[in-house]
Amino acid sequence: MERVCEAERMLIGGELVESVTGEWSTSINPATEEPIGRVPAGSSEDVDRAVQAAEKAWPAWAALTPMERAAAMNRFADAIAARADEILRIEVSDTGNTIRPMRLIDVPTAVESLRYYAGLGPDLRGDTIPATSQNLHLTLHEPYGVVARIAPFNHPIMFAVARTAAALAAGNAVIVKPPETSPLSSMVLAEIARDTLPPGVFNIITGEGAVVGNAIVRHPGIKRIAFIGSPETGRAIQKSAAEVGVKHITLELGGKNPMIVFPDCEPEKIADAAVFGMNFSWQGQSCGSLSRLLVHEDIYDHVLNAVVERVAALRIGDPLSDATDVGPVNSELHMQRILAHCDNADADGARRMLGGARPEGEQFLKGFWVAPTVYGDVTPDMRLWQQEVFGPVMAIGRWKDFDEAVAMANSTEYGLTAAVWTHDINAALKMAKQIRSGHIWINGSSMHFLGVPFGGMKSSGVGREEGREELLSYTESKTINIMLS
Numbered sequence: 001m002e003r004v005c006e007a008e009r010m011l012i013g014g015e016l017v018e019s020v021t022g023e024w025s026t027s028i029n030p031a032t033e034e035p036i037g038r039v040p041a042g043s044s045e046d047v048d049r050a051v052q053a054a055e056k057a058w059p060a061w062a063a064l065t066p067m068e069r070a071a072a073m074n075r076f077a078d079a080i081a082a083r084a085d086e087i088l089r090i091e092v093s094d095t096g097n098t099i100r101p102m103r104l105i106d107v108p109t110a111v112e113s114l115r116y117y118a119g120l121g122p123d124l125r126g127d128t129i130p131a132t133s134q135n136l137h138l139t140l141h142e143p144y145g146v147v148a149r150i151a152p153f154n155h156p157i158m159f160a161v162a163r164t165a166a167a168l169a170a171g172n173a174v175i176v177k178p179p180e181t182s183p184l185s186s187m188v189l190a191e192i193a194r195d196t197l198p199p200g201v202f203n204i205i206t207g208e209g210a211v212v213g214n215a216i217v218r219h220p221g222i223k224r225i226a227f228i229g230s231p232e233t234g235r236a237i238q239k240s241a242a243e244v245g246v247k248h249i250t251l252e253l254g255g256k257n258p259m260i261v262f263p264d265c266e267p268e269k270i271a272d273a274a275v276f277g278m279n280f281s282w283q284g285q286s287c288g289s290l291s292r293l294l295v296h297e298d299i300y301d302h303v304l305n306a307v308v309e310r311v312a313a314l315r316i317g318d319p320l321s322d323a324t325d326v327g328p329v330n331s332e333l334h335m336q337r338i339l340a341h342c343d344n345a346d347a348d349g350a351r352r353m354l355g356g357a358r359p360e361g362e363q364f365l366k367g368f369w370v371a372p373t374v375y376g377d378v379t380p381d382m383r384l385w386q387q388e389v390f391g392p393v394m395a396i397g398r399w400k401d402f403d404e405a406v407a408m409a410n411s412t413e414y415g416l417t418a419a420v421w422t423h424d425i426n427a428a429l430k431m432a433k434q435i436r437s438g439h440i441w442i443n444g445s446s447m448h449f450l451g452v453p454f455g456g457m458k459s460s461g462v463g464r465e466e467g468r469e470e471l472l473s474y475t476e477s478k479t480i481n482i483m484l485s
Contacts, residue, residue: 013053014199042207057200062171250463255416262422271306277445338391415457
């Protein structure tokens with residue numbers, strides 16, 4: 001085994017432990033299919049142990065002042081930053097994401113989010129309401145207590161940390177379930193949390209979604225759950241949770257996100273923005289990727305050819321190399337699903353311009369590789385237009401007039417992100433108001449800004465993250481009426 005991570009224990013109640021069952025799960029490098037580490041195969045008993053530890057820990061954590069919690073969170077952030085290089089190399093080997101963008105984004109975002117919410121904690125205040133003239137009416141924000149985060153495979157460390165920072169700042173104890181196909185960085189995170197946070201405030205349970213994830217969703221001690229993943233799994237979580245209790249669940253789900261290009265744009269600049277917005281650096285495995293490019297017919301051919309030229313120039317190979325633009329996808333099952341989408345696109349009559357198969361060459365015979373792919377002349381009736389691929393596959397279609405572009409953009413069940421490109425600010429704002437997506441860029445692509453809410457409409461989810469709204473979402477509002485004599 002080419003071991004990249006020596007840590008092998010999950011975290012419960014401040015202790016690094018194995019699973020109750022003593023069973024293990026092996027993690028595979030998607031570039032080589034070689035085993036690179038193992039994690040405990042958690043069980044429902046392990047989840048129950050974590051809930052008990054969190055229940056014991058959260059009252060004292062919530063009783064701290066916001067500044068005391070902030071101090072602990074900043075120590076947590078400092079320790080993560082100190083081991084950034086180690087975490088980075090483990091995660092690149094475990095996910096297949098390329099190292100250059102991860103160096104700039106994943107660990108830094110985790111650290112910055114901890115610091116942001118640590119600073120925002122003192123702003124967690126209620127209101128006084130002048131409901132009557134003779135009495136006092138006020139609200140408080142109180143933590144749920146024990147909350148859970150089920151993290152996806154594309155950015156394990158970032159989502160395990162950045163998307164639990166608000167919960168910690170609000171006074172909750174957290175249980176994190178890392179992704180089963182890329183869990184290794186969470187073992188390092190377990191060591192860091194053990195050494196910097198009070199026991200039981202931060203717990204990590206590794207294992208299969210059908211076992212550990214389902215146990216989290218159905219545990220009566222966990223009322224607040226956050227999930228990032230597919231709409232199918234999101235609906236299953238809602239259904240399973242509703243069978244056992246009343247829970248607050250937020251979901252950041254899939255996207256089939258449009259980038260709408262007006263004829264006044266410069267085609268070469270649009271091609272650069274489209275390739276950047278597709279997130280090829282993590283193989284298009286991003287819910288917010290701009291995977292549908294809607295180009296006005298006047299510049300369609302120019303843009304299509306420019307995009308193909310740029311995608312063809314992307315360098316595929318070892319994700320640990322700074323020279324690599326595109327690595328492997330995360331798992332064999334995911335690779336097969338992506339290639340099936342390409343087969344469907346061929347059958348539906350889309351024009352394959354590039355890719356749609358394994359890259360050529362001996363180095364790609366092992367590993368989970370899909371060549372960066374571009375389809376032209378894609379129309380709203382095709383499956384490639386409607387279905388999320390979650391891979392390095394871009395669909396490009398044309399439009400004639402404003403209303404047609406809006407209809408094409410809104411013609412899927414998804415509504416996570418969108419981008420509008422034009423020099424006409426009136427047209428841009430009019431378009432942005434009519435597109436049913438939760439996060440929209442004008443003359444920009446695929447950027448997140450800390451403090452700016454992010455989330456989807458329609459089947460792309462419920463709730464917002466990355467801002468003050470996320471902090472409030474980890475609290476319950478309590479009203480107190482004081483009757484004055």
